[in-house]
Amino acid sequence: MPEIKQISLFVENKPGRMAKVSKTLSDAGVNIRAMTIAEAGDFGVIRMVVDTPEKGYQILRDKGFTVSTTDVLAVEMKDTPGGLYEIVNTLGENRINVDYAYAFVTAKAQSAMLILRVDDIARARSVLGAQGVKIATKEEIQAI
Amino acid sequence: MSGYWDPHIERMPLKDLHALQEDRLKSIVHYVYDHSAFYRRRFKEAGVEPGDIRSLSDVTKLPFTRKIDLRDNYPTGMFSLPRSEVVRYHVSSGTTGKPTVVGYTKGDIETWSESLARALTSIGLGRDDVVQVGYGYGLFTGGLGLHYGAERIGAAVLPTSTGNTERQIELMMDLGSTAIACTPSYFLHMIEVAEKMGVSIRNDTQLKAGIFGAEPWSLETRKRIEDATGINAYDIYGTSEISGPLFTECREKNGIHVWGDMFLTEVLDPKTGEPVEDGEVGELVFTTLHKFALPLIRYKIGDLSMLSTEPCECGRTHPRIMRILGRTDDMLIIRGINVFPSQVESVLMKIPEVGDHWEIIVDRKGPLDVMTVRVELTQSGFSDKIADLMSLKKRISKELKGVLNIAADIDLAEPGTIPRSMGKAKRVTDNRKV
Numbered sequence: 001m002p003e004i005k006q007i008s009l010f011v012e013n014k015p016g017r018m019a020k021v022s023k024t025l026s027d028a029g030v031n032i033r034a035m036t037i038a039e040a041g042d043f044g045v046i047r048m049v050v051d052t053p054e055k056g057y058q059i060l061r062d063k064g065f066t067v068s069t070t071d072v073l074a075v076e077m078k079d080t081p082g083g084l085y086e087i088v089n090t091l092g093e094n095r096i097n098v099d100y101a102y103a104f105v106t107a108k109a110q111s112a113m114l115i116l117r118v119d120d121i122a123r124a125r126s127v128l129g130a131q132g133v134k135i136a137t138k139e140e141i142q143a144i
Numbered sequence: 145m146s147g148y149w150d151p152h153i154e155r156m157p158l159k160d161l162h163a164l165q166e167d168r169l170k171s172i173v174h175y176v177y178d179h180s181a182f183y184r185r186r187f188k189e190a191g192v193e194p195g196d197i198r199s200l201s202d203v204t205k206l207p208f209t210r211k212i213d214l215r216d217n218y219p220t221g222m223f224s225l226p227r228s229e230v231v232r233y234h235v236s237s238g239t240t241g242k243p244t245v246v247g248y249t250k251g252d253i254e255t256w257s258e259s260l261a262r263a264l265t266s267i268g269l270g271r272d273d274v275v276q277v278g279y280g281y282g283l284f285t286g287g288l289g290l291h292y293g294a295e296r297i298g299a300a301v302l303p304t305s306t307g308n309t310e311r312q313i314e315l316m317m318d319l320g321s322t323a324i325a326c327t328p329s330y331f332l333h334m335i336e337v338a339e340k341m342g343v344s345i346r347n348d349t350q351l352k353a354g355i356f357g358a359e360p361w362s363l364e365t366r367k368r369i370e371d372a373t374g375i376n377a378y379d380i381y382g383t384s385e386i387s388g389p390l391f392t393e394c395r396e397k398n399g400i401h402v403w404g405d406m407f408l409t410e411v412l413d414p415k416t417g418e419p420v421e422d423g424e425v426g427e428l429v430f431t432t433l434h435k436f437a438l439p440l441i442r443y444k445i446g447d448l449s450m451l452s453t454e455p456c457e458c459g460r461t462h463p464r465i466m467r468i469l470g471r472t473d474d475m476l477i478i479r480g481i482n483v484f485p486s487q488v489e490s491v492l493m494k495i496p497e498v499g500d501h502w503e504i505i506v507d508r509k510g511p512l513d514v515m516t517v518r519v520e521l522t523q524s525g526f527s528d529k530i531a532d533l534m535s536l537k538k539r540i541s542k543e544l545k546g547v548l549n550i551a552a553d554i555d556l557a558e559p560g561t562i563p564r565s566m567g568k569a570k571r572v573t574d575n576r577k578v
Contacts, residue, residue: 012561040533067523
């Protein structure tokens with residue numbers, strides 16, 4: 001199964017940088033599903049899941065941004081107390097490390113979506129699957 | 145084929161070359177004494193007369209001249225000939241003070257062109273070549289200097305001057321430029337612009353040689369340029385005071401040939417003023433032996449280098465300066481430590497995650513000088529993990545400290561955000577109020 005490609009961008013911590021990124025994507029008709037910014041003083045890394053990652057990556061690259069793609073898991077999470085616990089506990093018990101994670105709530109689905117970057121994506125998929133956790137496909141993310 | 149432009153002079157036995165230098169030194173000393181009130185005064189102050197100069201080693205009896213003398217005697221107070229003999233002026237930009245004016249007789253222009261004709265021939269250029277001159281034309285000596293030198297060897301000159309980079313690249317393709325002369329930082333910018341246009345300098349042009357100078361650049365930058373484009377990158381040296389760009393490396397790339405029949409080159413210990421041994425760093429001092437509108441005696445040009453008096457593998461016997469390490473003017477003193485921007489460059493260009501453009505910013509925070517080095521992160525150097533980027537910053541800082549002995553803050557910048565220059569790159573911003 002093809003993994004979901006997260007787009008990561010290097011940005012300087014300066015006014016207007018986010019605006020430039022989002023304008024570039026909006027002009028190209030690329031829709032952002034979820035995003036997060038990790039900041040480290042004078043610079044930061046923007047990570048996002050978009051509807052058409054190949055197109056998003058190419059347009060950002062063409063515009064001169066420093067950009068890369070990373071395989072991530074998008075996991076459906078019950079929008080109730082304990083929803084997150086079930087997922088990260090399963091990963092922890094199986095000694096799979098979470099590098100970072102961020103969540104978003106979708107309007108259509110009656111659930112939250114958790115984006116996970118883990119050190120062993122294939123094993124994470126199988127242990128979560130065994131627990132009955134639903135993992136979104138590329139197509140599902142595109143269709144939200 | 146690599147021939148010589150003037151084999152008799154270029155391969156002259158050292159004994160004969162020294163005899164020629166001695167003759168020319170004696171006559172230029174008499175000449176300036178007779179023609180220039182400035183030198184007459186200087187010689188008298190130093191207690192020396194032209195007759196005291198009987199051998200080459202007597203050159204040390206002569207007083208030094210400096211850029212400040214040209215400024216103090218602005219515009220033409222140091223000239224040895226009247227306006228009627230002068231056929232051209234060039235004027236330095238004066239970014240660090242009042243501008244300086246230099247002048248040439250018809251013969252001085254010939255000598256200058258001859259120097260470059262030898263140099264261009266030594267890197268394998270000739271009448272079948274197209275030399276694109278991307279140095280500024282005008283008051284700056286770079287453009288016209290290279291222009292005359294390249295015409296002299298019968299090459300076709302493409303006088304693009306600086307700027308309009310996309311057009312430069314189009315013309316480079318359309319007219320088949322085989323060599324380009326410009327600043328190394330501008331050529332790095334050209335490579336970037338070419339890539340954006342979908343042009344590969346290696347595959348889509350006939351470029352085989354670059355003649356880069358007017359600013360100090362490191363061996364690491366040479367490697368980057370050569371690896372990126374497949375051309376041979378040669379160092380060129382000269383300043384307006386001694387004519388303009390004059391000397392290059394030959395195909396051996398092992399030192400810049402400074403023509404001994406035209407110039408007497410000394411490398412002196414900056415503290416004691418004594419000559420240093422071959423291979424030791426010192427201050428470059430030039431005496432023009434065959435230049436008549438504005439001859440200069442023991443001119444302290446303000447550059448640091450090393451001399452080699454060993455004849456080169458290429459067969460040329462004239463002395464070589466081994467690479468310009470930096471201008472004494474460019475030297476920064478940060479927390480009491482001498483820092484040359486060229487040292488910073490040579491460290492940075494070894495780090496693959498760092499792009500070709502960089503800058504140094506110096507601030508004073510309280511009593512302390514703070515040096516920040518801004519570098520652009522390359523596409524391949526980018527990791528989306530913050531920890532990787534932090535450790536990259538640490539690594540750059542550590543490498544710099546190893547060479548400079550001083551800690552620097554590292555700023556990672558997005559590609560394309562550090563200013564590009566068409567001429568001499570401005571790498572340093574010093575915000576300290578002294």
